Amino acid sequence: MRAVIQFPPISPEIFSIELFGFDFALRWYAMAYIIGILIGWRLALMAVKAARLWPDNASPMKPAQVEDLLTSVILGVIVGGRLGYVVFYQPAYYLAHPLEALMIWQGGMSFHGGLLGVIAAGLYFCARTGISKLHTADMMALAVAPALFLGRVSNFVNSELWGRPTDLPWGVIFPDRAAQACGPFIDICARHPSQLYEAILEGLLLGTFILWLVWRRDALKKPGIIMGTFFAGYGIGRFLVEFARQPDAQFITLENPLGLVLQTGGYGFTMGQLLSIPMILIGIWFIIRARKA
Numbered sequence: 001m002r003a004v005i006q007f008p009p010i011s012p013e014i015f016s017i018e019l020f021g022f023d024f025a026l027r028w029y030a031m032a033y034i035i036g037i038l039i040g041w042r043l044a045l046m047a048v049k050a051a052r053l054w055p056d057n058a059s060p061m062k063p064a065q066v067e068d069l070l071t072s073v074i075l076g077v078i079v080g081g082r083l084g085y086v087v088f089y090q091p092a093y094y095l096a097h098p099l100e101a102l103m104i105w106q107g108g109m110s111f112h113g114g115l116l117g118v119i120a121a122g123l124y125f126c127a128r129t130g131i132s133k134l135h136t137a138d139m140m141a142l143a144v145a146p147a148l149f150l151g152r153v154s155n156f157v158n159s160e161l162w163g164r165p166t167d168l169p170w171g172v173i174f175p176d177r178a179a180q181a182c183g184p185f186i187d188i189c190a191r192h193p194s195q196l197y198e199a200i201l202e203g204l205l206l207g208t209f210i211l212w213l214v215w216r217r218d219a220l221k222k223p224g225i226i227m228g229t230f231f232a233g234y235g236i237g238r239f240l241v242e243f244a245r246q247p248d249a250q251f252i253t254l255e256n257p258l259g260l261v262l263q264t265g266g267y268g269f270t271m272g273q274l275l276s277i278p279m280i281l282i283g284i285w286f287i288i289r290a291r292k293a
Contacts, residue, residue, distance in 0.1 A: 004190040005172045012158045032154040036147025041070055043211075044143045053220045060135035069125050073140065076121030077114045084113010088271060089248055111238075112275040134223035141230035142214050145207025148234075152199035163192025163244045192244040201237035206230065224290035232283025235276040242272045 013027050044066045051059045061069075086094045086101045088110055094101045122140060126133045155161045159174045165182050171190030182189035210229055213219035219226055247259025247270050260268035269277070 005170060005193075007159060007172055007174050010157050027154075028157045029151070029154040032150035033147060036150045037070070037074065039146035040143030041066065043146070044070075044139050047139060047142060047214065047220070053214060053218065054135070055221050055223070060139075061129070061131050065129060065131070066139075068129075069122070069136065069140075072121035072125050073118050076117035076119075078117070080117015080120065081109035081111070081114030084110030084116060088113060088275065090250060093250075112279075115279075132223065134227065135220075138220055138223060138226040141227045142210050142220075144230065145203050145210060149199050149203025149207065152195045152203060156193060156195035156199070161195055162246055163194030163197075164246050165189055166192045166244070168192070191246070194241055194245040197241045197244060198237065201241065202234050206233040206237060209233065222290040222293060224286040224293075228283045228286030228290060230283070231279045232287065235279030235283060239273050239276045239280070242270045242276075245270075245272065247271070 010028075012029070014031060045063055047053055048059050048061055048063055048066055051057050054060060082101070118140065122136050123133065125131070126136050162172075162174050165171075167190065170193065172193045173190050182191075206229075210226055210233075213226060213229065219229075251259035251261055251271065256263070258268075259270055261271045261274055262269050
């Protein structure tokens, strides 16, 4: 038998309690976001307090304003992430069941939608405070990687967003739902642990590179470089992982087993790739613009 990795016996819930007939559970996914946001907040505070990192050695905002921005960002992630999932991935279903679009506890969030929500929150914050948009965007970009890393690891723990079937030795046999989706002709369905691929590319490597640019290369002195690096880096990482990631079920048919949303001649792009291409182009544009300034 070929080498495979059995999915570890990890519960999606850290603990649960019953109160007044209702079950209340703390899930790893929620904890990942809480810890990721706290780490990002601390990174942003450290950058704000280090005036030498910014143009003219002057920090663009005060520590109290970082907390104000954090509140707006959290709201933007929740609202934008949910709306993005509804619009990008299952518009027909939620058009027929509009009230379910509000039921975020049932799952279904889109990173690209959450990103748009964060952008909207950042623009609102800048309009209200008069703080530079590029400085604000750079600071948010340097703080987001920990939440991305922990969020993707929690996707793995939840056994969701798994990858395509593979015969590579690090293929993981996920629980029943993923195995059954492989079809009746495969005895053992090992899949790419694409959640961990994303955690490494989008969280660990990209986050480490951004911190190196900030603290070792004075990148914040050129407004827009850190934001551009995040956009391009995330877009490239997500585009590549899509080759190993199982597409959403609503895009898969017998004629289109790869779940390509835009295709011609058997080649094309998944929804994740289609949404990542603008990120890559926008990121590259901001990097070039900042370096020329």
